[in-house]
Amino acid sequence: MFNINFEFNIKIQISVWLLQLSASDVFAGVVVLRKWIAGGVCRSLVRLDGKTVLVTGANTGIGKETCRDLAGRGARVVMACRDLPRAERAAEEIRRSTGNGNVVIRHLDLASIYSVTQFAKDFLGSEDRLDILINNAGVMMCPRWITEDGFETQMAVNHLGHFLLTNLLLPMLKSSAPSRVINVSSIAHQGGHIDFDDLFFSRKTYSPLESYRQSKLANVLFTRELARRLRG
Numbered sequence: 001m002f003n004i005n006f007e008f009n010i011k012i013q014i015s016v017w018l019l020q021l022s023a024s025d026v027f028a029g030v031v032v033l034r035k036w037i038a039g040g041v042c043r044s045l046v047r048l049d050g051k052t053v054l055v056t057g058a059n060t061g062i063g064k065e066t067c068r069d070l071a072g073r074g075a076r077v078v079m080a081c082r083d084l085p086r087a088e089r090a091a092e093e094i095r096r097s098t099g100n101g102n103v104v105i106r107h108l109d110l111a112s113i114y115s116v117t118q119f120a121k122d123f124l125g126s127e128d129r130l131d132i133l134i135n136n137a138g139v140m141m142c143p144r145w146i147t148e149d150g151f152e153t154q155m156a157v158n159h160l161g162h163f164l165l166t167n168l169l170l171p172m173l174k175s176s177a178p179s180r181v182i183n184v185s186s187i188a189h190q191g192g193h194i195d196f197d198d199l200f201f202s203r204k205t206y207s208p209l210e211s212y213r214q215s216k217l218a219n220v221l222f223t224r225e226l227a228r229r230l231r232g
Contacts, residue, residue, distance in 0.1 A: 042069065046073065047073050047074050048070060048073040048074050048075035048131075049073075049074035049075070050074075051074075051075045051076065051129075051131040051132065052075065052076045052078065052127060052129050052130055052131055052132075052176075053070050053075045053076070053077050053078065053131060053132040053133075053134065054078045054080060054123070054130060054132070054133050054134065054169075055067050055070070055077065055078070055079055055080065055134045055136055056080045056081075056108060056110065056134065056135055056136050056137035056162065056165070057080075057081065057136045057137025057138060058077075058079035058080060058081055058087065058090070058105075058136070058137075059079065059081045059083060059086045059087040059089075059090040059091075060086075060090070062136055062184065063079075063134075063136040063137065064090050064094070066134060066136065067079055067090075067091075067094055067103065068094050068097060068098060070132075071094050071095070071098040071100040071102075071103050072098040072100065074100065075100075075102075075131075075132075076102045076103075076104075077094070077100075077102065077103045077104070078104055078105075078106055078123070078127070079091055079103065079104065079105045079106070080105075080106050080107075080108035080119065080137075081105060081106075081107070081108065081137075082107070082108065082109045082110075082137075084105060084107055087105040088105055091103045091104070091105050106119060106122070106123070107119070108137075108165075110137055110156070110157045110161030110162065110165070111147045111148075111151075111153060111156050111157050111161065112147065112148055112149065112161075113149050113161075113164065114148075116161050116164050116165050116168070117164070117168065119165070120164075120165060120168035120169055123169065123172075124168075124169070124171075124172055127172070129172065129175070129176040130169055130172045130173050130176050130179065131176050131179050131180070132179065132180045132181075132182065133165075133166060133169060133173060133179075133180070133181045133182070134182045134184070135162040135165070135166065135181070135182065135183045135184060135219075136182075136184045137157065137161075137162070138157060138158045138184070138215075139153060139154055139157045139158065140154070140212055141208040141209060141212055142154060142208060143206075143208070144201060144206040144208075144211075146200075150200075151200055152199070152200035152201055152206075152211060154208075154211045154212050154214075154215045155199060155200065155211065155214065155215045155218065157215075158212075158215035158216065158218070158219065159215045159218040159219055159222065162183065162219075162222075163222055166181055166226070181223075181226065183219050183220075183222065183223045184219075185216050185219040185220050185223070186212075186216040186219075189213065189216040189217040189219065189220045191213045192210075192213035192214050192215075192216055192217030192218075193210075193213070193214065193217070194214050194217055194218060194221075195214070199214075
């Protein structure tokens with residue numbers, strides 16, 4: 001009788017322990033998930049007064065909130081966007097919420113070589129410094145659209161446009177040193193492969209996901225090579 005009760009009690013205790021462990025695991029998982037969904041919080045108190053920051057794709061999402069944070073730190077924020085009316089609404093909202101009136105918008109279409117070149121020319125002619133360049137704009141999983149220059153859109157906007165913009169602005173970035181170039185990429189680059197023989201899917205079947213991954217991998221490779229060259 002003693003053995004039966006003992007075994008029964010042990011089984012109950014183990015069952016309770018497993019239930020408690022499962023509940024704890026579930027709770028921990030929920031906490032981690034909530035933190036992941038909420039995103040990170042920058043706790044730096046650094047001020048950026050006197051600094052000029054250029055952000056592409058700045059009227060929505062990550063770009064807009066980045067501009068808000070930078071404006072709150074006192075930076076002059078240049079929002080480079082394709083949709084000017086939408087950009088102006090975002091800029092006005094940022095000005096009101098931060099009290100920083102030094103938030104301006106400029107037109108930039110990263111799918112167009114002419115637009116990127118003209119933007120850089122105007123920027124270099126009107127600004128006296130560039131401390132931070134944040135290449136944030138991007139498109140994702142779109143159909144196989146071809147730009148006016150003959151490039152597949154995801155590669156054109158996500159990489160080629162930013163590549164050209166960065167190189168055109170590099171002299172001013174160097175003269176404003178210490179300066180920073182920040183390229184926003186994605187974990188999707190891990191599944192990417194760059195097919196240099198058919199970069200724009202002219203021959204093989206177009207895959208929106210494959211194209212996106214390729215463009216994000218190009219971001220990462222460009223960042224690494226740019227860092228290597230600037231170190232020298």
